[in-house]
Amino acid sequence: MTDIDTDFETIRIETPGNYVGHLVLDRPEDMNTVSATMLEELDEAVDVLEDHEGVRAIYITGEGEKAFSAGADVSSNGAMDNREGVEHSRYGQRVFGKFRESDLPVIAGIDGYALGGGLELSMCADLRVASESSEMGLPEHNLGLLPGWGGTQRLQRLIGESAAKYVVFTAERIPAERMHELGFVHEVYDDDEFEEQGLEFAANVAGGPPIAQKYTKRAMREGWDNMEAGLELEASAFGHLLDTEDLSEGITAFVTDQEPEFEGK
Incomplete structure (x- = not known):
């Protein structure tokens, strides 16, 4: 397994073979929350992966077993006025949207929590796999907010309007099996097999035409x-x-x- 030579601080990119570009959200001490720096680095990472001749699919995971990503890092993003909030939302929407717009197949491997902005990032993947103990949700309504990085639009297009409203309005953490039933997650793996099977799933996709x-x-x-x-x-x-x-x-x-x-x- 080798790393693509980058100067990233909050993510890393590995090329484990089989044409997979493995993008790891690498802030385990903060449950891989999405900081302002991570947003900038994700923006660049899409271009790096698309330009790498040995990469035919992108596989996104979070470092550690606690979280794919627990959402936005409020402390690093800082206090914002109304105008800054609008632009911050638009920037996150655009960065996450680059994964959806990419010509490469994108797979999100969810192990642990995928909440708020973390779940919104996974919405921009083409396919999603998860470990059986994972939990997903959009907790923004509990904070008096709404999902601001694409969640109000993308989730309903993936699982339907009614189911998406359930996820948003209840703000609950929903088990992987339930998200599988809703069609959001495509495969659920045993916790102890997730790392191997998730990467194998990504490699199978990367091996396509x-x-x-x-x-x-x-x-x-x-x-x-x-x-x-x-x-x-x-x-x-x-x-x-x-x-x-x-x-x-x-x-x-x-x-x-x-x-x-x-x-x-």
């Missing part, structure tokens, strides 16, 4: 609010993929009952 995955994310993203635009991009992408070596590799592997080895060509 890179060009097809890129076009799939673009088509689904474009069709989020405009299905006709998404369908048009889907048709265009389908045609472009017919000329790829990956398609030939996939067909050959299917016919011979072998595992395909996609090269992104």
Whole structure:
């Protein structure tokens, strides 16, 4: 396992192989809360991972067993007036949104608490896996606030309006199995197997056809609010993929009952 050479203070990036770029939220002493510095470093990290030729998928986890991220670090973000609060919300929305906008598949591995801003970050992943003892929630209403880094919009698009309102209005910590039932979490693993199985899940996604995955994310993203635009991009992408070596590799592997080895060509 090697690290990508960076000067990050609150996160680190590892490349464990299998085309996975492992982004670790690295403030375990503060339950990996999202500080102003972490926001800036996450902003940069997306670009670093997208530019790394050995990375085909991003896997986000939190250091330690207590939390993926327990939310925003209020102390480091400091007191803000109204205007600063608006801009802080917009910046967090944009930074987290970069993971959703990325052409790379993004997987969030939730072990422990994913609360507030931590849960909002995981909403921008394409897929989410969790350990069985994990708990998730948006506690902002208990503070007299509302989720400000995309939670009011993104969660309802993932699990539906009614279920999202339940999560927001109750401000409760919801077990991983319940979030799995709601469709937010895709796989729940035993606590003692989470580290291995979560990374294996990410590696399986990273081993998929890179060009097809890129076009799939673009088509689904474009069709989020405009299905006709998404369908048009889907048709265009389908045609472009017919000329790829990956398609030939996939067909050959299917016919011979072998595992395909996609090269992104």
